[in-house]
Structure formats: C-alpha cells, structure tokens
Amino acid sequence: MASVQPSAAALAPQRPSTAATLPSPSISPRVFPFPRTRARRLEVAARAMPWPHVLTVAGSDSGAGAGIQADIKACAALGAYCSSVITAVTAQNTIGVQALHAVPEDFVGEQLRSVLSDMSVDVVKTGMLPSAGIVKVLCESLRKFPVKALVVDPVMVSTSGDTLSGPSTLAIYRDELFPMADIVTPNVKEASKLLGDVSLQTISDMRDAAESIHKLGPNVNLVTEPYLKISSFDSTVNCKKFIELRGLRIKTRNTHGTGCTLASCVAAELAKGATMLHAVQVAKKFVESALYHSKDLVIGNGPQGPFDHLFSLKSPLYKMGSLHKFNPNDLFLYAVTDSGMNKKWGRSIKDAVKAAIEGEKDTETREFLEAAKACVEICRSGGVPLLINDRIDVALACNADGVHVGQTDMPAWEVRELLGPGKIIGVSCKTPAQAEQAWKDGADYIGCGGVFPTTTKANNPTLGFEGLRTVCSTSKLPVVAIGGINAGNAGSVMELGLPNLKGVAVVSALFDRECVTTETRSLRSILMNACSKS
C-alpha cells in the first residue's frame, strides 16, 4: 500500500500467498462410480479444495429480493456455497406479500436430511420458519447433524408489514432454537415481539432488548435498526460488553432483503473461518456497499425494491479498478512518501512513487492534487492501493483508494460518510481505546506507533514493542506498525509475530535514500525473511 502525505505514497510488494496448491481430484466426473465406496469418498474429500458451505433454511421470495434468493446471492458474492431448504413459498413483489404457502413439516425434514446427511455444511442460517412444527423439525435435524455455527434471523414480519411467521412460533424460537444459536439477528420489530411487545424507541431501549434476548441463550445478539443510523451488537461471550456498530444510512427505496442478506453474510464469513465480530463487520459493510451501489436501480412499482448483491461484478468503478477492495495483506510494506525528503533527493512525488512500486506536508493544494492524480495512475497500473494522508478533499478529487487520518483529523465515521463504503480508511492509534473507536467508526485498518523514536514526525511519543503489543492484541482491525522503522529493525518488528500485525509503514527508510527502488526491494526481502521465521 502507498500513502501520500500532502506529501504521496507508493507501495507494497505483497506477502506471498501461503495457500498450498492442492492437486485437483484425478477422477473424471463422467466415470464416477456409483455407489461410491466410503474409502473412495474419503480419498476425494482429502484431495478436494474446501468450499465454505452455508445451508439456508428459509422461504422463497418470488420477487427474489429477500428469502432464499437473497441468501444464495449473498453467499455467492462472498465466496461461500449455499444449499437451500425451502420452508415456504411466498407470492411476493416490491409491493408486499400477496400469498404464502408453507411447505409441509415432513417435507422440510426430508430436505434437511438430504442436505445435512450428504454435504459438509459448515453453517446453518435460518430465515422464514412459518410454523412451530417446522422450527421443531429443524431443531431435531440440528441435534442429529451438528454444524459449526447456527445463525438465526428470526424473520417474523416483512419490511412491507406482512406476517411471515405467526405468534405460535415465538415460544419455540425462545425455548429451543435460540439456545442453540451462535448469533440471532432480530430487527427492532422482531426484538419487540420476542420480548412480549415491549416498546423499543431509543438506543437505550435497544441495549436493554439486546441484553434480554441474549439471556435467552444465543452467544451473540445483533439487533438491527437502520433508522437510528446504528445497529446494536451485544456480545457477552467475546468481550462481555455491548457494542454499537455505526454505519452509513443509504438513501434508497431498495432495502428489501437487507436482514436476510446481513444474516447470510455473517453465515458465509463464519463458514470461511472468521471470528464473530469480523463476520458481523464484514456483513454490515457488504449490505452498506450493496445498497450504495444499487440505490438508483429500479425494479417493480412498489415501495421496497431489491438490491444488487453482485454489484462488484458490474460496477464500472470496480472494473476500472478505482475501488480497491481492501486487503489487509497490502499493509505488508506500506510506503509513506514525504515531500521534504523527495526535494532533498531532487525527485518529484511521482518519481518517488514510481520508484517505490518498481522494486509530501508543505505542498500547495493544486500542486499536491496534480501529483496525487499522477500517483493514482501509477499505483493503479502497478496494482497498488494509494491512500492520501489527511486530505479527504484531495482523495475525492483524484479518486484515490482511500484516506489515512490521525486522531486530531476528521473522525473516521465522518470520513466514511464523505467517501462512501468502498474506500479504504486508516486511522493512527496509540491505545486500545482508540483502536476500538476506529473499528466502531468503520475504519479498515489502524496504524500504530511510533514503534521506534523518529524524526519524521514531531512530538510523537514512542510506544516501543510493548505499546505495539498492547494495541495489536486487542485490535479488531489489521494493524500496520509505524515510526522509525527501517531495514535495520523492520525484521525485529515482524518477528514479534503479534496478532493482527500485517506489516510495517516506512518513510525515510525508502524515500530518504538515493535509490527508492533498491531500498524497497531490500526491505521487502527482509520482511519476507522475518515472516518465514515468526
């Protein structure tokens, strides 16, 4: 990754992928013997590439904005396989639910048996469960075929206000399904129903509701409420505290299926091995980004349109590569250019960035913008994300991949409001509390330092390894270490093997040198060496 100070950045030879290349199964699909022997199946399983698998147990939405259809699209978008057990068929469009037909309980049981007995399901996600009998059949199947995680979206009323699961299911949800769940995701209306029609008007009401539902048994409870601009999130398991996730409120009519999508994304991330907090954060960002990219799409004449789960395939911005999907591994070698240093060595920011990819704070705005635009071009062709330090205006004007802000700059959540969901935001943090705030505000990574004393930044207290360790071990975001890091000490930082530490950011070690390209190559090999040791 590269960061340009009103001064630009270039960067990042990336960490080599550690994923081993597995041989593909050597059997031809046409001559697959049937019935297969157990040994043969095990042999195939051992050679096969794992594919994270979510089973959704939910209703069909004929309009395809919510239900089973939303779940399959959401999982596909996040790279998980999604099998489907259909509990009900609805006649539904953008106006509302016109009719509903519940699938007989026995047949839901048959579908569950077919999938769970044969396919390796990692996570089960539930949506519309129209009767108490169907919830019972599901609980029995889950006891017989346990899975790694259970995500329960207690779908009761559609956004259009139509009832999808009546009051007869409330007791069994509370008594049987919730205690088995790893996370439940009621919206405020559903939370209110589950708690006996309590009034939920304020954030404080939502906190109380989250706590009460948590006591019903699920490990984690996420109460969603887009209109208060937040979703509240309760986790007494991980950190024994209540966490509020702040998100953008996208102005659009296309919000049909947001709840189904959120829960499916959580399930997909859990199936991929993510922690619960990470899964929830990814899910929230996914919904936000999908709504943002679909806000002006028109399908149907009703008040609640569907949105495009596969927006990343067709967004022209993504195609042009101007929305750089954040990859924490890009933090491996994070080059921060400095205008003073570049002047000293008689090169432009553009040349410095170019040199860094091959192997500024005093600049005037117009000059800086021109340099930033040139750097965007260079970085894009080198496949390196370019962030602008502090200057949100410049980042917007040059369509950079994101912005890095300090503690006294604009708060990250306001930067997010301005940049939208697709851009990368980094925040400088010295303490666990600052790192926690950056996560809540929707940042993508934090920069932590100064690890060593540095002259690049005035009045910058040194945290040392211990300070870095404290922040890394509690951070929910990937961390890049910064401050006085150079070829002589970069290895020792990576060898610490700290959790969440993804790389080092360097300024003088690259740009206060005669040949930026040579320094970049040498630092890269030092970092790779250190990583292979830690």
Ligand SMILES: Nc1ncnc2c1ncn2[C@@H]1O[C@H](COP(=O)(O)OP(=O)(O)O)[C@@H](O)[C@H]1O
């Ligand atoms: N207009 C919106 N802008 C941003 N996020 C939204 C918007 N509408 C819903 N969401 C998000 O979608 C997720 C699902 O919420 P919600 O709409 O309450 O679920 P449901 O579909 O079950 O009613 C939540 O994280 C919520 O914050």
Ligand SMILES: Cc1ncc(COP(=O)(O)O)c(N)n1
């Ligand atoms: C089959 C089915 N499942 C779930 C929902 C809830 O989705 P939303 O709350 O967005 O209406 C729905 N409308 N239809």
Ligand SMILES: [Mg+2]
């Ligand atoms: Mg919902």
